Amino acid sequence: KNRGRLLIKCHDQRGIVAAVSKYLFQYEANIIESSQYSTNPEGGSFFIRIEFECPNLEEKAAGMKSNFQAIADEFVMEWRLQLVSELKKTAIFVSKELHCLREILVEWQDGDMMMEIPLVISNHETAREMVESLNIPFYHIPATKDNRLEAEQQQLKLLDEYDIDLIILARYMQILTPAFVAAHPYKIINIHHSFLPAFVGARPYDRAYDRGVKIIGATSHYVTNELDEGPIIEQDIKRVDHRDHVEDLKRTGRSIERSVLARAVKWHVEDRIIVHGNKTVVF
Amino acid sequence: KNRGRLLIKCHDQRGIVAAVSKYLFQYEANIIESSQYSTNPEGGSFFIRIEFECPNLEEKAAGMKSNFQAIADEFVMEWRLQLVSELKKTAIFVSKELHCLREILVEWQDGDMMMEIPLVISNHETAREMVESLNIPFYHIPATKDNRLEAEQQQLKLLDEYDIDLIILARYMQILTPAFVAAHPYKIINIHHSFLPAFVGARPYDRAYDRGVKIIGATSHYVTNELDEGPIIEQDIKRVDHRDHVEDLKRTGRSIERSVLARAVKWHVEDRIIVHGNKTVVF
Amino acid sequence: KNRGRLLIKCHDQRGIVAAVSKYLFQYEANIIESSQYSTNPEGGSFFIRIEFECPNLEEKAAGMKSNFQAIADEFVMEWRLQLVSELKKTAIFVSKELHCLREILVEWQDGDMMMEIPLVISNHETAREMVESLNIPFYHIPATKDNRLEAEQQQLKLLDEYDIDLIILARYMQILTPAFVAAHPYKIINIHHSFLPAFVGARPYDRAYDRGVKIIGATSHYVTNELDEGPIIEQDIKRVDHRDHVEDLKRTGRSIERSVLARAVKWHVEDRIIVHGNKTVVF
Amino acid sequence: KNRGRLLIKCHDQRGIVAAVSKYLFQYEANIIESSQYSTNPEGGSFFIRIEFECPNLEEKAAGMKSNFQAIADEFVMEWRLQLVSELKKTAIFVSKELHCLREILVEWQDGDMMMEIPLVISNHETAREMVESLNIPFYHIPATKDNRLEAEQQQLKLLDEYDIDLIILARYMQILTPAFVAAHPYKIINIHHSFLPAFVGARPYDRAYDRGVKIIGATSHYVTNELDEGPIIEQDIKRVDHRDHVEDLKRTGRSIERSVLARAVKWHVEDRIIVHGNKTVVF
DSSP: OOEEEEEEEEEOOTTHHHHHHHHHHHTTOEEEEEEEEESOTTTOEEEEEEEEEOTTHHHHHHHHHHHHHHHHHHHTOEEEEEETTSOOEEEEEEOSOOHHHHHHHHHHHTTOSOOEEEEEEESSSTTHHHHHTTTOOEEEOOOOSTTHHHHHHHHHHHHHHTTOSEEEESSOOSOOOHHHHHTSTTOEEEEESSOTTTTOSSOHHHHHHHHTOSEEEEEEEEOOSSTTOSOEEEEEEEEOOTTOOHHHHHHHHHHHHHHHHHHHHHHHHTTOEEEETTEEEEO | OOEEEEEEEEEOOTTHHHHHHHHHHHTTOEEEEEEEEESOTTTOEEEEEEEEEOTTHHHHHHHHHHHHHHHHHHHTOEEEEEETTSOOEEEEEEOSOOHHHHHHHHHHHTTOSOOEEEEEEESSSTTHHHHHTTTOOEEEOOOOSTTHHHHHHHHHHHHHHTTOSEEEESSOOSOOOHHHHHTSTTOEEEEESSOTTTTOSSOHHHHHHHHTOSEEEEEEEEOOSSTTOSOEEEEEEEEOOTTOOHHHHHHHHHHHHHHHHHHHHHHHHTTOEEEETTEEEEO | OOEEEEEEEEEOOTTHHHHHHHHHHHTTOEEEEEEEEESOTTTOEEEEEEEEEOTTHHHHHHHHHHHHHHHHHHHTOEEEEEETTSOOEEEEEEOSOOHHHHHHHHHHHTTOSOOEEEEEEESSSTTHHHHHTTTOOEEEOOOOSTTHHHHHHHHHHHHHHTTOSEEEESSOOSOOOHHHHHTSTTOEEEEESSOTTTTOSSOHHHHHHHHTOSEEEEEEEEOOSSTTOSOEEEEEEEEOOTTOOHHHHHHHHHHHHHHHHHHHHHHHHTTOEEEETTEEEEO | OOEEEEEEEEEOOTTHHHHHHHHHHHTTOEEEEEEEEESOTTTOEEEEEEEEEOTTHHHHHHHHHHHHHHHHHHHTOEEEEEETTSOOEEEEEEOSOOHHHHHHHHHHHTTOSOOEEEEEEESSSTTHHHHHTTTOOEEEOOOOSTTHHHHHHHHHHHHHHTTOSEEEESSOOSOOOHHHHHTSTTOEEEEESSOTTTTOSSOHHHHHHHHTOSEEEEEEEEOOSSTTOSOEEEEEEEEOOTTOOHHHHHHHHHHHHHHHHHHHHHHHHTTOEEEETTEEEEO
């Protein structure tokens, strides 16, 4: 269709909105939704996301992009213009626990998560049936601490072949190498099964149980090279109490994990997230 | 200070944002926060709220207002330009239950609710001490079904004397006459102690208890002439269970009521609400 | 296994717990979980649910039941003793919207909802594939206003054949006749797509949209002969705002409906619910 | 009145409830509310809280206590029998931020928090007016890192004089010495302004802001000698987003802190909490 999204990040200064809205008006674009934020009107950083409708957008897009560069140069902007019709190509990585994968596939089938899923990669066979029943190619690449580099070679080759824009770690229980992460900056979304920064690392539910917390959570974040330290996209929690054993925490946790990851992915594919330092602006 | 807010409502059409942002740029205004919404890009209604910072705003304001009229005429806008420094003058009406009044006064003292409170009016004496200890004039005007018109005469006179912009019914248990309401369109905020449209009218907690609901709520809305039918501003709920007697529902309800009303008032005084038909757009 | 549950309802009076716990002790039962509630210690109603572990429970059960009658007579109790190993036989009724059915089947497959599902009945073919892929018999019985009695004859015959204990209306959009309801008192669980008592009846999301509510909800209740007036088991809500069109409310609503219904069913099959008048005690 | 509460902790074993309920029945006590929990029916720990009504309880209490010892010995119980009419004597410690103190005083005035408040101690004068206006003695004891021991001497002397049962640290920003803590085991309740175990220690809101979390929280716990590591009583959270500066987090945080602390205190004074290792069972 004729929908586009313009995302901009620059130093806050007068005249940005005037320049951008005049530019869009020249292309007969109608602004549908617009969100902006400034860390500080005096010398802070400025962020804006504009969703617009524009007749014949697909033909105009290349011209619009090249003409926007003059504005971008004037205000020293980082920016991108996305066509809603160009769906992101998403690879899902999964291990043996399938609740996050299932949630994403259900939302995707219902048309509530606009993206393509060209492939699913797993270090186990558990997900094969679910994935192939939807006619999505499934690749089983065994991955352990010992063959990490070799496994990532295969993965990277597939990501390249399928021209992947976004990688979802839907409870993929392997750590990625710095080289892998560097190849996809802010394009890898993970779900961590705790309320970060509490319980960074392994076995968070066991540790939550030992600490006697009254609330557990999950956190979706972009993957960087520091474990569980990337920019947080979304978090949520549920109450637990003394009656809940580790198994109960895990069961409750699964329902938090799947909804938190699904929201984070949805916001990413709708171009609602701008990374700023180690934080996210979510419009 | 130099902050202003521009609120606009009109038919959706191309060029609104371009025209408005160019206009603000001419006055050297820097847009701090901007929210917009369109019911439908094709022929729907368009709403925008822009908060901006502008050097010497107080001197410029009159000129800005008269110059904006040309834009407003072109796009057939309903609009207003508010100076943040012009605090709304608020009258609080209260009966015997003081939890909502107390919450508002606490937030107001802490500087979290930017408005003036020139007076409090009550049909009982209960609130006098709390109000007068803050050096706010307190008026006791007995009001019952029988002397309603007479009481409202006195109230309207006071509202006029104090040049009141906003009336908060902080659990004021009297019904207002159509004439009173008509004199302050969308300037009277009520808190109803149920989750509307459930339990319209009297004794909602008793009726919630009788129905055996598992969640109770409160609703803040603008007062119109149909009882509990005005545009809803905010609602919230809490869980209850079979152990809760009517008294427990009331106690739980009080904490919902006070926070719901406080949020609604805060949004109103920050000019975040645009009424559209019988609904509110809250930016 | 050796788990049992004893549920009791009677007038509150001294000595109930002493008598019941002594009785259980005689059978070498160990109380695992116990919840009790009294509407009023002075002449109110008393409710208790005890879950216990008892060696060789299956052999002892018949004897335990007949021996409990003396206690039940003394205190004039309504009571039942359930073996956890005797799973409830559940029929699910569904129309075209499958989200509630899918949630229940997923929870059931994961072992989180202990019951048997001998059959699914629908007035459409939509659910057939999902149901039959799990080897559950699927019956398509067209049902409209016009053939209601005839359709119910077929349904009742099936319920009888399969010896059904519990009927879940998982968004089954037909009204049941009084005769059907009377045949399964407090054994039919419905999900209503609104926050009762708001929006009783048809098209609640459209009406919620028209009213401009800020929160929508869903309610699970036992079916009685007054539409949407049966004892409420569980309710939940989510926030919405002016940006949400009816379709958005429906999408958000689906996720509330499925989790509310799943909780209600789980509590029923775990014998956690005692109906009292038109309310539920949920332990 | 004639209400009592019996709290018991022991190894799980058959016959506990039978013995205890028979014992209460002998005293003509009627059980009003009973909650129990076992970490594991096979060799785990068993906890029970029984609230009962008993004619002439105050006269009988001494006899009941001495007679219960036989049961306690048989089952090797830790236990206590509390009379509801014997209110806990509570000292509140506060520094300059008064929101937690204010919440507790409001709930206490409304009769929703049943305890005595014989004194408030502060290392500043800020709270004096609020406290003395309620006729509660206020003691200003300057306390810094340097005079800690001396200040605690004065505090301990006051706690002794007033026969204090419970100490509430209502945002008292000083660290207590091990000797002070040891003198009041599980009798000191603190509110920590983060969602533990995230952000242990100083300046949690600043660190939450730096980390870019999407949810902030507060935790109420018993004080032990490891900073912020004592048994957690209650936690709660609120959503924040990229728009929230540190000041906004603090403002939002205040409303979480005050309600979390108030709930924890209420549960403590209602004898709902049993400490078990480094966790709490809250009935």
